[in-house]
Amino acid sequence: MSDDLGFTFRARKNGEVKINHNGRLATTLRGDAASDFIEEMSDCAFIDQQQVMARITGNYKRGNERLAKSHPRNS
Known part of the structure; x- marks a missing residue:
């Protein structure tokens, strides 16, 4: 299994952190x-x-x- 799960991050000047997964924005962190x-x-x-x-x-x-696949709710 590869150690690379496809995540990258970039810290911006305004304090935000953008987290990307396989090149697409996954989330933005702000503040604390x-x-x-x-x-x-x-x-x-x-x-x-x-x-x-x-x-x-x-x-x-x-x-x-x-x-979960075999759970009655998912049948």
């Missing part, structure tokens, strides 16, 4: 959330950065997809 994010990114390795951005955007697998 943006500054906390930048601080966390400076201490992380690449794979950890990818995981953090996946959690922030909600774009990650939770491990229960197989169970």
Whole structure:
């Protein structure tokens, strides 16, 4: 499995942080959330950065997809 999950980020002069997934805007962080994010990114390795951005955007697998497929509600 590749360490690259397709996330990138860019800090802007106005303090915003834009997080992209596969070239498309996934979310924008502002204020304290943006500054906390930048601080966390400076201490992380690449794979950890990818995981953090996946959690922030909600774009990650939770491990229960197989169970959910067989749930009666989804039949």
